[in-house]
Amino acid sequence: MTSLQSQYRARRVYEVTPVASGAVALRLSDQVVELGKKEYDWFTKAAAWLPSVRGVADLCRELEMDEAKLPRFLTALEKTGLLYRTDKVPESVTGIEFHARFNAVLNSWLTEAFAHPFWDRMMSGRGSKRLFTGWLIELYHYTKNANRHMPLSCASAHEKQIKLLRAKHYAEEWNHYHYFMKALKALGFTEPQIADSVPLPMSLALSNFMRQAARQDILAYSICSAVLEGTTVDRRTYNPYYEKAVEIYGVPKEAVAPIYAHLDLDIQYQHSDLFLDILKHVDTISAERASVILDYGHQLVEHIWMWTENIEKYYDKESNPVPRRPFNLNLD
Ligand SMILES: [Fe+2]
Structure with a gap:
């Protein structure tokens, strides 16, 4: 497991509802997050990758994303509330x-x-x-x-x-x-x-x-x-x-x-x-x-x-x- 994988976990998504032009609304326990079709696809792949033992290169190939951009992408997902940082969880x-x-x-x-x-x-x-x-x-x-x-x-x-x-x-x-x-x-x-x-x-x-x-x-x-x-x-x-x-x-x-x-x-x-x-x-x-x-x-x-x-x-x-x-x- 890479260090990026141990830093983040995905929140539980209770419901995914289609909204206009391919975008979706993801219902968490405390908020609703809207993502475009492509971003939702990226999020799904990142969420499946986080608890896995697959390497960074594997995910980036799936996302068609430069490896250097991955940390920023995960931080952006954290800001939306879809990911949380494991070091922020109280002991x-x-x-x-x-x-x-x-x-x-x-x-x-x-x-x-x-x-x-x-x-x-x-x-x-x-x-x-x-x-x-x-x-x-x-x-x-x-x-x-x-x-x-x-x-x-x-x-x-x-x-x-x-x-x-x-x-x-x-x-x-x-x-x-x-x-x-x-x-x-x-x-x-x-x-x-x-x-x-x-x-x-x-x-x-x-x-x-x-x-x-x-x-x-x-x-x-x-x-x-x-x-x-x-x-x-x-x-x-x-x-x-x-x-x-x-x-x-x-x-x-x-x-x-x-x-x-x-x-x-x-x-x-x-x-x-x-x-x-x-x-x-x-x-x-x-x-x-x-x-x-x-x-x-x-x-x-x-x-x-x-x-x-x-x-x-x-x-x-x-x-x-x-x-x-x-x-x-x-x-x-
Ligand atoms: Fe009872």
Whole structure:
């Protein structure tokens, strides 16, 4: 790796939108940067080259740029905000400073998690009651699986105060899957039908990812939990979806009422403040640890997107049983 490569890293680009005459708008967590077609191509190549072990000559050949001009080009990219200098990253941050960093990116993460076309489809009337039901069944499984990852997170926490906060969260959440069971019963399912059903692979992957995070670092687990709690803090973001489901897909109001009751309860518990409460007990986080924790948070965002993809693909297919049945030698 050359010295130029160790000096810079590319910021995360959340969205690339075409604007007039081939130019594009790149959305970062804190700003939008516009680049011409050619500059965007250069930026993409430089961003791929930075963490690689390829030499300067290799990149300059790709960019058709004189090697002497490369440092100036990278400085210009840094000024736009698309690159950052690694020597400007603090060696460590306090827990509270880390939370401010997390808060600054959370909205971009949530937008990315819910950018899946499923949501647009459901809201525009191109969805179905079957898809709505599928989403609820998988939410049931995910919420029930909290009993697999939440106690593990308590066990993994080393600090007494953090362990107690995680245990309190678990005590408040452990039986919330009953709200989804209630909603599914209002949709005509029996309790054994739902309780004995098999979750989709991505529903299991999501809860196993939480288990993996708990084993690696209690803050990695807590950031994932905070992202999930972040999806439920504002009634305005989820109400329209459930109201549409009643209006367009004929979902009975009794199936939506337990969902609202659950969301209201989570707000009442102030679970969205838990991550800050935990971080108040952390004096210092090294840059390396901070980067691992943030990476877990962003991976969770990608899991939510893939989970949605799995739900749409499975429940969209009319021949797939709803709910998914366990394997049965006589039937299968
Ligand atoms: Fe809950």
